Amino acid sequence: MARFIFITGGVVSSLGKGLASAALGALLQSRGFSVKFRKLDPYLNVDPGTMSPYQHGEVYVTDDGAETDLDLGHYERFTGVKLTQKANVTAGRIYQQVLAKERRGEYNGGTVQVIPHVTNAIKDFTVDNVDDVDFVLCEIGGTVGDIEGLPFFEAIRQLKHELPQGDAIFIHLTLLPYIPTAGELKTKPTQHSVKELRSIGIQPDILLCRSDRPIPKTELAKIALFCNVREDAVIQALDLNSIYDVPLAYHDEGLDDAVLAAFGIKDAPEPDLSRWHEISEIVANPDGHVNVTIVGKYVELEDAYKSLKEALMHGGISNRVKVNLTWINSETVTEDNVDELLRQADAILVAAGFGERGTEGKIEAVRYAREKKVPFFGICLGMQMAVIEAARYLAGIEGASSSEFGACEHPVIGLMTEWTKGNEKVARGEKDDLGGTLRLGAYDCVFDKDSKIADIYGSTDISERHRHRYEVNINYKAQLEDAGLVFSGMSPDGVLPETIEYKDHPWFIGVQYHPELKSQIFKPHPLFVSFIEAAAEQSRLV
């Protein structure tokens, strides 16, 4: 059985529990251990799939089609561990399972209660299928003290006693705010947060204390004393310029040593962090920079495009350049100002999204990139907008649009009601539930061997993750091809256009899938590496 590390948060949300879990996973891997992840989310949605990006940030999609919390993206990017739907659960899904079981009469007439039925379901989920790794890092979403988190905290409290003695530890992430008028970092919120944890029966073994400045030794000792934690297990976690420095910084502060000590592991190998040092060195000393402009809808909240941002960073690191991102709200882009807004861009990316708002601005951005021959990358809705642009301005199909935006004369993007996955037929209809009914997860795609994209991947058969409801309408394919648009990648059955490009353009690629979801720090995605290379080339031209 694996050992469990439960990671909880206190004081405020958004302290970076996900990043801390990912970084700790990477540190354990660097010592030769294998890891798995679990993320328990206390909210009542069945999954984050139907939540607005403003509420929840990006929805991260796994190969097996689960719509999950964006922290799973951190885990995969930092450790390369492939996650599945077994990695993330919400209170909504737990209750859904418990209630379905109740309806089937499987509780034998008993009263169904939070303890033990809900907590049992949480525990079953947490310990399922973990025998093949050394450590499971299990992060609890939200902050201690939230009403909806209670069953989850109770479940992990119980687990500590049910797992073999010494096989579970608790790490609590807190914040030490700096109060300018007092000129001091304050430990009281941390003390209260730990008190809250202890009141529900959880004594943390390690405290990871976020702070924007070094924490004096005296304060660390004080936290240890008041929170009943060993002094060498109170770890300072300072703000850093790059998230890729987090594993190194946590190691320097003694996090992995504290974890091993808490488990009583004395013979662990020293970590090999050389590859993290290499990344850190490139991030600190790039050879130059490129300006990439992202035209999107949810640009006020960078978390909404988390994986995209990281994939672009990976592309930058591969090319040893710093990637400066400019975010433009597509609603503000018009034919009149597009030149002014995009003139500085070495490359333009039109991002994914749902709904009509801002799509005309995206189409303008596509047109600008195509005509001015600026490297262009269209992802999902971004590719769909590139197809509409080609239909309207190259093929002369007036009124070309997507049926997602209402009935139109020429739905060059439309709702497919049926497609194949492997040997199975998958169907969906206009009236389906919104949740979980998109084309989700890994699908194969076959490239034309003479295409630029095949060259970039170094292969003609690939698989990528999807999350969309609409597809390029195959009925317009011939007309669009005649106008110059190349359908470089198709689904294996030849029914669904997956990628597009132009021959007479330095770098113009649209993909129906989400390549950003598979880019990792040590396995940067080839499309992002190539896109940033094209941006660097462009920056030398201008």
Ligand code: GLN
């Ligand atoms: N709204 C589009 C669709 O559902 C694109 C989705 C996306 O960009 N992820 O097909």
